[in-house]
Amino acid sequence: MGLRKYLEILKIFIKTQLAWRGDSVIQILFSLTKILFASLLWGTIFAGRDEVAGFTLSSMMSYYIISSFLTQLDMSSKVSMEISQRIRNGTFSKYMVLPVNIQGYFVAMEMGMVLFHLIIYFITSVIWIFVFRIKFVFTPDPAIVAGIGILILLGLFFMAQLNYYLGLLTLKYEEIGLFLMIKDNLVAFVTGSIIPLTLLPEHFLWIMKAFPFYYVTYLPSMLLIGRLKGELGMGLLALSCWCVVLQAVIHVTWQNYRIKYDGVGI
Amino acid sequence: MEIIKTAGLTKNFKRFKKQAGMIGSIKGLIRREYEEKQAIGNLDLTIQEGEFVGLIGPNGAGKTTLVKMLTGIIAPTCGSVSVLGYYPNDLEHEFKQQYAVVMGQKSQLFFELTVEDTLRLFKEIYGLPEEEYESSRDYFVKLFQVQDLMHVQVRTLSLGERMKMELIAALLHNPKIIFLDEPTIGLDAVASKQIRGFLAEINERRGTTIILTSHYMEDIKALCKRSIVINHGCKIYDGDTEKLFERFQKFKKITFTFSEPTLLPNLEFDARILEQTPYKKVIMVPKENAAGLLRELMNLLPTDITVEEEEIGTIVERIYQEGGDGLA
Numbered sequence: 001m002g003l004r005k006y007l008e009i010l011k012i013f014i015k016t017q018l019a020w021r022g023d024s025v026i027q028i029l030f031s032l033t034k035i036l037f038a039s040l041l042w043g044t045i046f047a048g049r050d051e052v053a054g055f056t057l058s059s060m061m062s063y064y065i066i067s068s069f070l071t072q073l074d075m076s077s078k079v080s081m082e083i084s085q086r087i088r089n090g091t092f093s094k095y096m097v098l099p100v101n102i103q104g105y106f107v108a109m110e111m112g113m114v115l116f117h118l119i120i121y122f123i124t125s126v127i128w129i130f131v132f133r134i135k136f137v138f139t140p141d142p143a144i145v146a147g148i149g150i151l152i153l154l155g156l157f158f159m160a161q162l163n164y165y166l167g168l169l170t171l172k173y174e175e176i177g178l179f180l181m182i183k184d185n186l187v188a189f190v191t192g193s194i195i196p197l198t199l200l201p202e203h204f205l206w207i208m209k210a211f212p213f214y215y216v217t218y219l220p221s222m223l224l225i226g227r228l229k230g231e232l233g234m235g236l237l238a239l240s241c242w243c244v245v246l247q248a249v250i251h252v253t254w255q256n257y258r259i260k261y262d263g264v265g266i
Numbered sequence: 267m268e269i270i271k272t273a274g275l276t277k278n279f280k281r282f283k284k285q286a287g288m289i290g291s292i293k294g295l296i297r298r299e300y301e302e303k304q305a306i307g308n309l310d311l312t313i314q315e316g317e318f319v320g321l322i323g324p325n326g327a328g329k330t331t332l333v334k335m336l337t338g339i340i341a342p343t344c345g346s347v348s349v350l351g352y353y354p355n356d357l358e359h360e361f362k363q364q365y366a367v368v369m370g371q372k373s374q375l376f377f378e379l380t381v382e383d384t385l386r387l388f389k390e391i392y393g394l395p396e397e398e399y400e401s402s403r404d405y406f407v408k409l410f411q412v413q414d415l416m417h418v419q420v421r422t423l424s425l426g427e428r429m430k431m432e433l434i435a436a437l438l439h440n441p442k443i444i445f446l447d448e449p450t451i452g453l454d455a456v457a458s459k460q461i462r463g464f465l466a467e468i469n470e471r472r473g474t475t476i477i478l479t480s481h482y483m484e485d486i487k488a489l490c491k492r493s494i495v496i497n498h499g500c501k502i503y504d505g506d507t508e509k510l511f512e513r514f515q516k517f518k519k520i521t522f523t524f525s526e527p528t529l530l531p532n533l534e535f536d537a538r539i540l541e542q543t544p545y546k547k548v549i550m551v552p553k554e555n556a557a558g559l560l561r562e563l564m565n566l567l568p569t570d571i572t573v574e575e576e577e578i579g580t581i582v583e584r585i586y587q588e589g590g591d592g593l594a
Binding site for chain 2: 004005007008009012015016019020091093094096097098099100258259261262263
């Protein structure tokens with residue numbers, strides 16, 4: 001019974017996405033420009049070379065398509081924006097008066113948006129791979145694929161937690177633009193969605209492994225193109241630990257800061 | 267049965283105080299000054315199950331702050347509060363399951379979707395069985411006469427239609443208490459009257475306790491047997507709505523119509539002429555002198571007489587200005 005309400009929230013947000021047909025078409029077309037840009041960039045870098053840092057052009061393009069796909073799937077920045085905006089304008093009470101776990105509401109909201117975009121981006125990625133005749137490199141091991149699936153889900157959950165936490169900080173700091181900017185820049189670089197982290201110095205990679213972002217996009221992308229297989233177990237464990245720690249931080253933050261909410265403007 | 271009880275309930279807000287201008291902004295960056303404002307002070311209140319209570323007060327009086335504390339949205343600074351036996355700010359699901367709050371300027375509906383979609387969501391959130399959901403939904407859809415609007419996007423509804431839908435969404439789970447904050451704000455006279463009718467029916471038929479905050483005194487007068495007047499965070503009146511208006515109703519407006527041109531004699535009784543034509547005289551008189559004036563002017567053989575109460579806005583203004591003097 002308890003889960004049904006979150007399933008309904010998830011469904012509501014899929015329906016909300018479906019209401020905007022124009023948005024969906026633009027998103028499909030926009031993904032084309034990203035692939036075109038990546039083809040040009042990596043085509044130039046690979047000109048006259050078979051390999052760069054152990055990557056062939058095909059494996060690099062496969063990495064780029066997968067990591068872009070995973071990065072686009074993460075809709076969690078909407079969670080922090082929504083919470084922050086509503087706390088600032090006094091309408092966060094909309095969630096406080098409902099008999100639901102507020103974090104659960106936002107996680108379900110993100111899952112609804114992710115599911116919708118998963119279908120859209122999956123279809124478009126397959127179309128572009130076919131159109132551009134990219135030799136797609138993909139791990140054949142179903143057990144690894146299943147493990148990666150769990151890692152991706154954990155990563156999405158962690159990002160939802162992080163953004164929920166940052167949103168809650170509005171209760172104390174009122175303005176969290178700076179926190180969000182730091183997070184966005186860190187995530188864009190550290191998740192490896194711009195360039196594979198293996199192109200960076202070895203010691204930098206070790207530092208990154210201590211942080212959760214390494215496991216959110218970079219590791220699943222590398223695993224999906226058949227690399228770093230030995231790191232799957234470690235990734236699952238590390239990300240699970242980060243989720244548990246962040247959940248405890250969220251609990252303490254909510255208990256301490258919710259009494260600061262004054263709901264101004266209503 | 268007591269459903270709401272507060273004792274010494276107080277809420278203070280801390281707010282940032284900044285001098286105007288660029289220098290003020292820079293100073294504020296280096297050294298912040300805060301001031302404390304009391305929104306609600308030492309408020310004692312008891313509301314019985316099934317009551318329809320009006321919360322009246324000028325802007326910034328503390329009405330909405332009180333509603334926010336009663337629903338658990340904000341925590342009191344001190345004092346005690348119990349709603350349905352719960353401390354609201356604990357935000358327990360069992361508590362939230364038993365009340366609803368409708369704020370006229372805020373929406374619980376999803377604008378891109380239909381009302382039916384939102385109601386389905388609320389069905390799951392409140393854990394309503396299918397049969398109960400359908401019977402409750404059908405009851406309200408019929409009551410509010412919105413059968414044709416259930417499958418259109420919320421954003422295409424008029425303000426009046428949207429408010430009806432907000433009420434349906436709030437009432438769907440048959441709450442024991444409903445808090446209404448300005449439910450008729452921005453609505454035209456017809457829609458306001460309809461909403462008032464629905465609320466009266468819900469209070470009478472379902473026994474729902476209703477706490478209504480409104481600047482429209484027509485709402486309060488038509489619906490609330492009991493009124494609580496709040497000003498500067500303090501309760502200045504708590505009692506019968508009729509008596510409240512009776513007490514601050516100081517004048518009567520009397521209109522005399524004549525079949526022939528008529529001149530008025532010198533008026534006594536502290537009467538004041540508001541409008542005068544050969545055939546019509548409109549006179550304002552203290553209510554205790556109205557009978558005397560009527561007796562005197564009956565000698566002029568008017569063909570029609572209308573006795574009206576003062577405009578409600580004038581009475582309310584008087585309540586806020588004088589209300590603190592020995593009313594509470």
